[in-house]
Amino acid sequence: MGSLNIGIVAHVDAGKTSLTERLLQHTGVIDQVGSVDAGSTQTDTMEMERRRGITIRSAVVSFSVDRLQVNLIDTPGHPDFIAEVERALRVLDGAVLVVSSVEGVQAQTRILMRTLVRLRIPVLLFANKIDRPGARYQELLDSIGEKLTPRQLAMSVVTGSGTAGARSLPLPLSEGGRAAAVADLLAEGSDAFLEAYLDDTAHLTEGDYRAELTRQVRHALVVPVYFGSAMTGEGIAELLRAIREFLAPPAGDPSARLRASVFKIDWAPGGEKIAYARVHSGRLTAREAVGIYHRDRTGEVVADTGKVTSVRVFARGTTTHETAAGPGDIAQVRGLAHVRVGDQLGSPEGLPAGGFFAPPSLETVVRAARPEQNARFYQRLQRLAEEDPLIDVRRHEADRSISVALYGEVQREVIKGLLLDRYGIEVVFEETTTVYVEKVVGVGHGLEVIWQSPFAATVGLRIEPGPPGTGVRYRIEVEPGGLPAAFHKAIEETVRQSLRQGLYGWAVVDCVVTLTDTAYFSPVTSAGDFRKLTPLVLMTALRAAGTTVHEPVNQFEVEVPDDTVRAVMSRLTAARAIVDRCDTHGPVSRLYGTIPAGSVHQVERQLPGLSHGEGVFVSAPSGHRRTTGSPPTRRRTDGNPLHRREYLTHVLKRG
Incomplete structure (x- = not known):
């Protein structure tokens, strides 16, 4: 039958982890429900998570509903860890979106819902905390319809709302006055159902309504809303039945080429890397070589290979067993030393081109409290960046200082705690600053001719504004065969790398760079000549075009x-x-x-x-x-190609 992969997503404190515990208890995986406050839950296993009472890293647990294997991913709710949520969304077959009946729909809830809709992921909505004072029913339904989706359908009604005796009672689809409202909703998504409903000779049964609702939920057209309480267990049985009925396992082909997505990196006690991968097609087995694919900063697909030494599939709760992983399975994979979050195993087909959420907008300089730990500290910080690629670590060559891009203050404190808990390294953060970007204003040209510089190469570049949201686009106007492919690659890679620091030191976005002139002298010229010359030419063009800071x-x-x-x-x-x-x-x-x-x-x-x-x-x-007023600046780490003599001194010292 395969495995069904679902995620529990919500705003912080809506009750995601408590709901996970209750689902595990109701399906017999655990005997006693853990407590977030006590740090005894199945999914919050990190010491930092237990202390803070929040989910920081996605966790996987497994249970069965009527012989259907369900892998459940508990994701963070705090906005500082939105990148972790993004990675989980890429591997889901369906989602349970949790909303508090007390606090209602929050801004983060709306962002998550928009993303789920964009990805066409089927959604069940669980309105939690019906037993808490201030819990709302009709007002919450109205808010869901206004802020999340107009195509929501209440599947239960609440009695005793806001009291310890609150109960969630299932609502039929085809009885009484409710039948017409449900039929109107379903008819919007199906002409066939509309014709059957209007046919006087037909009699639609409860089963007909449920079959059409199932179809529309699986196509992400309707969102059923269930009410309950993760603390008391009310409404949990109905939610489990909905997961079994409305969310479908994937139809992957085990005989097809392997395609699996890596969405999490963990580490074994001995330091071995463990990749969490969801298999879409084919089979992932131990003791076999697999292709590893990712996109570099240019957007191009880069291929590598590695040999898998172990594959463990989730079986019950957090336990795993050694076996081959097939379509729908989530596996712990060992042996791939260079694998990273976002990589795809087996095939590059369907490799995502970009993220769903904005990158971090804050930056802070960080250093080890004890100077003798600086070298080890940088290595460990890089390891944390492997777990979360959006932790952008920059090292300043001049003074060897290190800065980290973050989403917020909570994430900063978590990084500080992880370095201390895992590696015994105490760190000091300086004041957090904003990460700006630069946008090109006009059109600028730059040209350096062979033998007129210390480099045996000619490079001409033009830069101009691009459409918003398009990033950096690179084009070639010269004859492609006039330059070896390795030299072309060196120029493009250097252009993209150099644009991480514009006129004011910030990354340049939404622009088009065109290669207009090239020349080389064989056999003297090397790719290094183009890599060293390109920043000078590009900054000349950028200075002529001008940028504004945003x-x-x-x-x-x-x-x-x-x-x-x-x-x-x-x-x-x-x-x-x-x-x-x-x-x-x-x-x-x-x-x-x-x-x-x-x-x-x-x-x-x-x-x-x-x-x-x-x-x-x-x-x-x-x-x-x-921005208004004087543009803010950022310290450069690239040898400053805006200043010719300073830059040449920098690169020539390096040979």
Whole structure:
């Protein structure tokens, strides 16, 4: 039958990990439900997770429902770990989106739902915490319809909402006045169902309704909504039946070419790398060589090979057993020393071209508290970056300092804790700064002719603005055969590498670079000549074109008591936030808008004092906007090709 891979996704504190525990208990995997607060859950296994009571790394557990093997991935809810959620989404057959009946739909919930819709992943929505004071039913359904999806369908009704005796009662599809509303919803997604419903001679049964609902859920057209409580177990049986009925195992071909996605990296106690891979097709077996594919910074597919020494498939809970992995299986794979998160095993077909979420927008310099640990510290930090590719580690050649790009302050504290817990290395972070980007303004040209520089090469480049969101595009106007392929590759790779530091030191985005001139002198010229010359030419062109600096901004939502709106608005204005909308619902007001990413942490810290301790602030990356005043700068690490003499001194010293 295969395995079904589902993810539990939600905003922080919605109850994802508690729901996972209850599902495991209800299916007989564990006898007693663990506690997030006590640090006794199955999925939060890291010491840091137990201390903080949050999920940091995705975890896999397995259970069975009516002989269907279900691999469940518990993902982080805090926005600082959105990259971890992104990797999990790539391997899912379906998702359970958890919303708190008390706190309702949050900004992070909306971001996750939009991504699930974009990927056409079938979704079941579980409204948790119906036993908590303040739990809502119809108001929450209305909010789900307004903020998440208009094609939602309540599958249960709640009695005793907000009390310890709250109960979730299943709702039929085809009985009473509800039948017409359900039929209208299903008819929007199926002409055949609409014709059958309007046919006076036909009599649609409950089974007909459920069959059509199943089809539309599996095609991500309708989202069933279940109510319950992970703490009491109410509604869990109905959710399990929905997982079995509405979410389908993949139809991968075990005889086809192997294709498996690596979505997590872990480490064995002895230091061996363990890759978590979801198999889409073919079979993954031990003691066999496999192709390893990823995209480099140019977007090109890079191939490598490795020999698998062990394949272990999840069987029950967190236990695994040694066996070949087939379509739908999630396996722990050992022996691939150079494998990274995002790699694909066996085949490059379907290798993703990019991410779903914005890259980190904050940066901080970090150093070991004890100088004698600096060399070891850098190695261990690089290992953490292997687990999370969006932890961008930069080393400054001049003073050997190290900076790390992050999503937020919580992630910074987690990195600090992981380095101490795992490796005994205490680190010190300097003040967090914003990571800006540069955008090209005009068109610029640069040219260096052979023998007129210390390099035996000619390079001519043109740079111009590109459409928003397209990154760096590279084109060739010269005759491709006039230059060896290795030299062409050296130029393109160097262009992309050099554009990580523009006129002000920030990465240049959304531009088109065109190679206009080339020459070389055989046998003197080497690829190194082109690699060293290209930054000089590119920076000449970039200086002629000009760039502007843009800062990252977040969409935000603030919920505060109505009598504190003026004070909160004043603070948001001081933080250079732009408030687009203010909605008032009784004694509570919600403010929506955009805010510079660098101001988020400060507003979060000050909000409790401005809102009687009752304010809620959530935000998520949403792009960039141009800065005003003097552009901020960033220290260069590339030898400074903007300054010819300084750069030549830098590269010629290196031979």
